[in-house]
Amino acid sequence: MQTLSTEDYLKAIYHVSQSSSGAVATTSIAKQIGAKPSSVTDMFKKLSDQNLVKYQKYQGVSLTNEGVKTALRIIRKHRLWESFLVSHLNFNWDEVHQVAEQLEHIQSEKLTNELERFLDYPTHDPHGDPIPNRALFMKTYNKxxxxxxxxxxxxxxxxxxxxxxxxxxxxxxxxxxxxxxxxxxxxxxxxxxxxxxxxxxxxxxxxxxxxxxxxxx
Amino acid sequence: MQTLSTEDYLKAIYHVSQSSSGAVATTSIAKQIGAKPSSVTDMFKKLSDQNLVKYQKYQGVSLTNEGVKTALRIIRKHRLWESFLVSHLNFNWDEVHQVAEQLEHIQSEKLTNELERFLDYPTHDPHGDPIPNRALFMKTYNKxxxxxxxxxxxxxxxxxxxxxxxxxxxxxxxxxxxxxxxxxxxxxxxxxxxxxxxxxxxxxxxxxxxxxxxxxx
DNA sequence: TAACAAATTTAGATATATCTAAATTTTATT
DNA sequence: AATAAAATTTAGATATATCTAAATTTGTTA
The missing domain is CATH 2.30.30.90 (Ferrous iron transport protein A (FeoA))
Known part of the structure; x- marks a missing residue:
């Protein structure tokens, strides 16, 4: 199928690691991404070479600080774009995901930060998920x-x-x-x-x- | 280097064919895209298989009706995004190109059309280039x-x-x-x-x- | 028009991302 | 603790996009 980027893997690892404790297993990412476990292993090695994850054979991965930052930068973009689509482009909250999946990969810090300003620094996206700010910090309230x-x-x-x-x-x-x-x-x-x-x-x-x-x- | 998509080639062919008459030569696209002529030949074959260009060996290519439409759809997106970046995100007209090059590949008709509505149906982008409307028609005035x-x-x-x-x-x-x-x-x-x-x-x-x-x- | 130069294509090499299937390691079960 | 099951990795295959270098075609000029 299509080439899934480093960024998609980091995001997937981040999300899986949020909803479970300990290292993230090869299979769980394979399911999330829709790839074969062997492909995931290859990507784990690649991410490990870039110091974005800690990886030990047969033991799964966990994000490094740099890996977490990279994941949060993507999530930040994803949620800002979702907010924009709903607040200004007449998208319904059930329509935004697929488009935001594409927009989250656009590379331009200025674009992200100006979009945030334009939206007046929203703290949550249309689904109620928190949006990391420029310093990648996000408010999670008790829910x-x-x-x-x-x-x-x-x-x-x-x-x-x-x-x-x-x-x-x-x-x-x-x-x-x-x-x-x-x-x-x-x-x-x-x-x-x-x-x-x-x-x-x-x-x-x-x-x-x-x-x-x-x-x- | 990176994989340049079908879309980039169509856009390049469109632009070259606008500023010269007759078929578009392999070398001119190679220069525009930054690829080797042999790679361009390969892509010409691929585009020809998809009926986006007419291609005859050693004679260059010309866009089919479908090819023109596809190119105009990309140019439409490119120029709408440039307009958005300048009018709402504080970009200067010399900063928009690189980001618009990425945004033009986002696939969502609704996104494009809603963006156009949000911008109040602009006819020209920040550099004065005409923006194709939904029917891919654009006003070119005498200049x-x-x-x-x-x-x-x-x-x-x-x-x-x-x-x-x-x-x-x-x-x-x-x-x-x-x-x-x-x-x-x-x-x-x-x-x-x-x-x-x-x-x-x-x-x-x-x-x-x-x-x-x-x-x- | 012959011969050279430029443009283009072809053939084969390299690099990458994915897969299948087999081999290995870990985990679970008796 | 031995064995079976599940998870993971490795090795090799496939597919794609690009390149280099050689071969072919077109065009240009003496």
Whole structure:
């Protein structure tokens, strides 16, 4: 297939390492990237030669400081572009990912920094994910999954875990978005479904949905 | 070196064919792209297989209708992005080219069309070059080179032929830009230099400069 | 028009990124 | 602890884009 760049690998390693502890395994990156494990091994060696990852045979990789920085620079661009597409170019939050995947590889520090200024230094992208600032620092506030929110406690939707179009469009249909007040009214023990208050309407959602919505209590 | 895409070749062929008549020669593209003639031949075959150019051995290429369309789509994106960079991201007109070279390859019709709307359907880019609209049609108004402007006839700068940073910064220093009123006051026959009125100041320029400035009489 | 020069193409080399399949190492299970 | 299963790496194959150098074609000039 197509040549996937160093940058895509670093981003993949960063994301996998965020959602699990310890070194990142060859197979997990292979799955994420859609490449064969042998190709991933080759790339691990290449990244290791550039001191972007620490790599020990059979033990997976972990990002070096330089590797983390490079990953964050790409994530910064990705999320700034997503913000731009939604705020100025009439994109819906479920449409931005594919285009941002391309835009994140554009190389120009000035472009990135001016885009950030133009958007007035946003701290979060349209999915609620934090945007690293110029110094690559990002504010992560305390957030929990909706299924962890105690019954009758009020919260606000601040993000989603699953970014797929399918899921985001589901939320659109239910009129749930970033900023929507959410509250669990009743938890059905039998099938783990939840009755919730979302804005002004009440509705029933499955546990799987609740596990993909972040709320700030 | 790096892999130059089909798109870069089509754009190069388009530009060369604009400034000369008949088929486009292998060598001229090799120079433009910075590749060896043998590589260009290979690409000509590939483009021919895709019906983007007509190619006859030893006779050079010419774009097919489909090839022209593809080239114009890229030029459209390039010039829209240049406009955006200058109008909203504080880029100077001599800084935009390199970044636009990257942005022009982003694939998303919606992105292009929304960008055009956001910019309020601009007809010309920061260098005065016409921007193809959604139907790939562009308005080219009558323009001549400054050295063709009769002495004492008034004109307005509407574009530049050379887009290099060097030349554009030269014009900046002389306070000449798109829209600047220009007039040839005197033509020095001995060395072909020109005394001109540019806005409110008079200055002397060489013939080489005058040959790279477009004016509308 | 013959012969040379320039342009172009072809053939084969190099470099890169990916893959398949086999070999090796680690992890899990009995 | 021995063995099976899973994960990982290695070795070699394939495909692509580029190059160099030689061969071919076109054009130019004596």
């Amino acid at each position: 929990i999954l909706l299924n962890e929110l105690p019954v009758n406690k009020e919260g606000v939707c601040v993000g989603v875990k699953d970014n797929s179009s399918n899921f985001l469009r589901y939320l659109d249909r239910r009129q749930i978005g970033i900023g929507t007040p959410l509250q669990v009214l009743h938890r059905e023990d039998f099938d783990d479904s939840l009755h919730i208050q979302a804005g002004k309407s009440t509705l029933m959602i499955t546990i799987k949905i609740a596990e993909n919505i972040y709320v700030k209590p | 001549i080179l400054l050295n063709e402007l009769p002495v004492n006839k008034e004109g307005v700068c509407v574009g530049v032929k050379d887009n290099s940073s060097n030349f554009l910064r030269y014009l900046d220093r002389r306070q000449i830009g798109i829209g600047t009123p220009l007039q040839v006051l005197h033509r020095e026959d001995f060395d072909d230099s020109l005394h001109i009125q540019a806005g409110k100041s008079t200055l002397m320029i060489t013939i080489k400069i005058a040959e790279n400035i477009y004016v509308k009489p």
